[in-house]
Amino acid sequence: MLLTLYGSVARGSFRRHATYRAATFAGAFTNTAFGFILSSTYLALWHARPGLGGYSAEAAVTYIWIGQALLATxxxxxxxxxxxxxxxxxxxxxxVDLYRPVDLQAWWLAGDLGRAAFQLLARGAAPLLVGALAYRLRLPHAAETWAAFLLSAALAVTVSFAVRYLVSLTGFWLLDADGVRALVGITGMFLSGMLLPLALFPGALGAAARVLPWSAMVQVPCDVLLERRTGGALARALGFQLLWAVLLLGAGRAVQGAATRRVVVQGG
Amino acid sequence: MADVEDGPGSPAAPGAGGGSAPPVGRLPGRTAWGLRVWWMTAAMWTRSAMAYRTSFVLMTVGNLAATGMDFVVIALMFRHTGSLGGWGLREVAFLYGTAGLAMGLADLLVGSIDKLGERIRLGTLDVVLVRPAPALAQMAADRFALRRIGRPLQASAVLAWALAGLHVDWTWDRVLLLPVMAVCGTVIFASLFVAGSCLQFWAADAAEVQNTVTYGGATLLQYPPTVFARELVAGTVFGVPLAFVNWLPALHVLGRPDPLHLPEAFRFASPAAAALAAAAAGLLWRAGLRSYRGTGS
Amino acid sequence: MALIEVDGVSRTFTVRARAGRFRRTRREVRAVDGLDFTVEEGECVGYIGPNGAGKSTTVKMLTGILVPSAGRLRVAGVDPARERVRLAHRIGVVFGQRTTLWWDLPLRDSFELVRRVYRVPADRFRRNLDRCLEMLDLGPLLDTPVRQLSLGQRMRGDLAAALLHDPRVLYLDEPTIGLDVVSRNRVREFLREVNTGHGTTVLLTTHDLTDVERLCSRVMVIDHGRVVHDGGLAELHAVGESERTLVVDLAAPHPPVEVAGARVVRVEGPRQWLAFPASRSAAPLVAEVAARYPLVDLSVREPAIEDVIARLYSGERAGAAAGAGEGAAVRSG
Known part of the structure; x- marks a missing residue:
């Protein structure tokens, strides 16, 4: 019963985003343009240092296009x-939402997963396809890898959701959550590996970035699709994502509880 | 803000219509009036932003950090290599600084014009059109955000660091090219912002296409032209004139060979390219406004 | 001297619509169709009509935002389309739902910007501001950020902002929309003073007939892009044969009541709707119902402008149908 409710929320969100045709098309265009620009810079770097960070030049360019496919998702x-x-x-x-019989966090999560599913299809597939036509990409042949990637991407969205939910909840205490959101967004772009694979980060910074939740958003799913995590390593990578998802969702619930008490005290 | 007195060319005597005569007609008068309107509007937005001081400070810091992150990525790349496309870190930093400065200033001055489509949708462009001031000046200053000063500040810092470490024979022509790059680069990026936003007169959802050209262009110019395909570089010379922002003049300043083997004159042609870009953007804006108002062609 | 001259003005839009998956059709839509009228200096004219009738298209042409497709326009001695900026100095515009005030700044700052953008000389500005502040009772609110003002206070601020440069024509688009009764009356009083006391010509578009009744000596009704009525308000009601509705709540459900001069149009439990001519007073009707039936509560509903106009238009159409084929005007948004 409850599952069908959240399922319909997710489907509704998917369909709603599917109606923004022009924005989707323009977004995919941007992702593709940035894919080309960044591919050239990576090729220059890997031309100077073949095999850098354990990535072949082919894998490095593939990393860019997977990153662009995941950016909106x-x-x-x-x-x-x-x-x-x-x-x-x-x-x-x-x-009003807090007094509804549905769970607020689960409600928004379902909607966000629906959104992400659409954007993976629309804004993810198109740039990846163009990238595959323009460059030789290192894409897996095994169906299991693609399945593992989809699972990893879903977990990445969940971790990202949990972080964004916490950020937005600061709006209960601050007049305006946009400032916090901007700072967390920038931190996330950098520490997720979106701009540069974390393997290229120096010493302690790299070690820290690899265990922080943001690496679960881009670095891990990219490595899964590049088949850098297989067998036991794959299970550990997915477990790492799951752990952060559970921890951050839990934190979100705690903060939501505090916010609810605050609203009750203030009388809404 | 200090009180601005009624400037020259604006006799304050009540005209037949009960209002003072607007400076219609001549272009210099209109431009000066447009700049004043821009300034007044921007000042109002800045004071509005001060109503949310915490958010303003956080967003300014965020802006600084966001653009700074791009340079951290470049610096991290250079931890693994001494050169990218044959260019050293200080040289790439020079490109990064000049591109970021021009892009950041343009974004600060006219960047909010990308909300044009939204204003058309909500009908608030009409409010702009019933005021006795150039619509372009009003729209360019609309939602002016001083926090965007973060990018040009951060880019200037990187540029200063680059200049301190570069071994350049500073002849007068090379010195002169620096301010020329800053001004012309800003004009070129501003023209791209305006021209791109004009698309929204016809397609209200086109904002992202414009961002591809402006933000994508700024990213492109952070790296040496030798990194990219020759066709792409040629496109920034003969199509969207991004190469004139910094690539071409930088070839002269840094004494580097041109991957396209263009005539020397191209390295000094930024003012001409900027003038052309500005004229094209102005014409496009006029055409867009005429289409919105339904003037027959 | 006529301050507004509209001479055979038409405006068409091209509408592109999706027809099937890839095909798109283009269609010419005539929003305003051969409009002819003049407004004299000092008049107060109500300009009404159903949604999509061409009201806002007309106002956009009169303010220089839109350029007519055909015909000639002159406002305060200026061709609006060609001299938009010069015209702006001579007109004031209030869009009911789009405030021009600065949301986060004190009211005072918005007025100050008007002074600078319209280049109003300091002494004249002072005089106009004082007059508006006094009449609209805005003095105590000058230093309040606009976001803290009520809707009614904000509308008063917008009215003041539109008048600080002494416009000769004031266009008002739904100036009382969303306001409570007290604010509505205050806005109307002020507008009457601006019109009769100061001699400013006022053109008012509205859905609220009471605005028109209180303020305007003349009302123009537009439908399908044409003027279907131009004259007094009383004539409009007469022509449109409009009816008001008396809604009565009886103590218990009851068969339709029978009173002279009204007919029951709807019964729902103890509630009944009685229609009677708009030109008749409601008082005797109320007295009769109250005397003969167990009355609990009642209210009088004014005729909806849409109904009046619908009747007006269908009447005209019936008359014209016998003659030449009417213009195939198409309604637009």
């Missing part, structure tokens, strides 16, 4: 449901 930079939730917090409408 995982929403590392922020976005998705955030504008809507923050507007409801600002206007106080969220007080």
């Amino acid at each position: 995982v929403a590392v930079w922020g976005g998705g449901f955030q504008d809507e939730l923050q507007a409801r917090i600002r206007s106080g409408d969220v007080a």
Whole structure:
């Protein structure tokens, strides 16, 4: 019963995003353009240092295009449901949501997963296809790898959702969550490996980045698709993502509880 | 903000219509008036932003950090190699600084014009059109955000670092090219912002296409031209005139060979390219506004 | 001297519509169709009509935003389409739902920007501001950020902002929309003073007939891009044979009541709707119902402008149908 409810929320969100045709097309265009620019810079770097970070030049370019495919899907930079939730917090409408018989966090998560599914199809597939036509990409032949990638991408979206949810909830205490959102977005872009594979980060910075939740958003799914994580390593990578998802969703619930008490005390 | 007195060319005597005579007609008068309107509007937005001081500070810091991250990535790349496409770190930093400065200033001055489509959708462009001031000046200053100063500041810092470490024979022509790059680069990027936003007169969802050219262009220019395909570089010379922002003049300043083997004159042609870009953007804006107002062709 | 001259003005839009998956069709839509009228200096004219009738298209042409497809326009001695900026100095515009005030800044700052953008000389600005502040009772609010003002206070601020440069024509688009009764009356009082006291010509588009009744000596009704009525409001009601509705709540469900001069148009449990001519007073009707039936509550509903116009238009169409084929005007958004 509950599952069908959240399922319909996700499907509704998928369909809603499917109606923004022009924006989707323009977004895919941007992803593709950046894919080309960054591929050239990576090729220059790997031309100077073949095999850098354990990636072949082919794998490095593939990394770029997977990253562009995941950019909108995982929403590392922020976005998705955030504008809507923050507007409801600002206007106080969220007080109504808190008393609904559905779980607020699960409701928004279902919607965000629906959004991500659409964007993986529309804004992910198109750039990846163009990239595969323009460059020789290192894409897997095994169907299991693709399945593992989809699972990893879903976990990446969940971790990203949990972070964005926490960020937006700061709106209960700050007048405006946009400042925090911008800072977290930038941190995320850098530490997720979106701009540069974490293997190229020096010493302690690299070690820290690899265990922080942002690496679960881009670095891990990229490595899964590049078949750098197989067998036991694959299980550990997925477990790492799952762990962060559970921890951050739990933190989100705790903060949501505090926010609810606050709304109750203030009388909404 | 200090009170601005009624400037020259604006006799304050009540005209037949009850208002003072607007400076219609001549282009210099209109431009000066447009700049004043831009300044007044931008000042209002800046004071509005101060109503949310915490957010303003966070967003400014965020802006600085966001653009700084790009340079950290470049610096990390150079931990693994001494040169990228044959260019050293200081040289790439020179490109990064000049591109970021021009892009950042243009974004600060006219960047909010990309909200044009939204204003058309909400009908608030009409409010702009019933005021006695150039619509372009009003739209360019609309939602002016001083926090965007983060990018040009950060780019200037990187540029200063690059200049401190570069071994350049500073002849007068090379010195002169630096301010020319900053001004012409800003004009070129500003023209791209305006021209790109004009597309929204016809297609309200085109904002992202414009971002591809402006933000994508700024990313492109951070790296040496030797890194990219020759066709792409040629496109930035003869199509969208990005190469004139920094690539071509940098070839002269840094004494590097031109991957396209163009005549020397191209390295000094940024002012001409900027003038052409500005004129094209102005004409496109006029055409867009005429189409919105339904003027027959 | 006529301040607004509209001479055979038409405006067409090209509408592109999706027809099937890839095909798109283009269609010419005539929003305003051969409009002819003049407004004299000092008049207050109500300009009404159903949604999509061409009201806002007309106002956009009169303010120089839109250029007419055909015909000639002159406002305050200026061709709006060709001299938009010069015209802007001579007109004031208030869009009911789009404030021109600065949301996060004190009201005072918005007025100050008007002074600079319209280049109003300091003494004249002072005089106009004082007059508006006093009449609209805005003095105490000058230093309040606009976001903290109520809707009614904001509308008063917008009215003041539109008048600080002494426009000769004031265009108002739904100036009382969303306001409570007190604010509505205050806005109307102010507009009457601006019109009769200061001699500013006012053109008012609205859905609220009471605005028109209180303010305008003349009302133009537009439908399908044409003027279907131009004259007094009383004549409009007469022509449109409009009816008001008396809604009565009786103590218990009851068969339709029978009173002279009204007919029951709807019964829903103890509630009944009685229609009677708009030109008749409601008082005797109320007295009769109250005397003969167990009345609990009542209210009077004004005729909806749409109904009046619908009747007006269908009447005209019936008359014209016998003659030449009417213009195939198409309604637009």
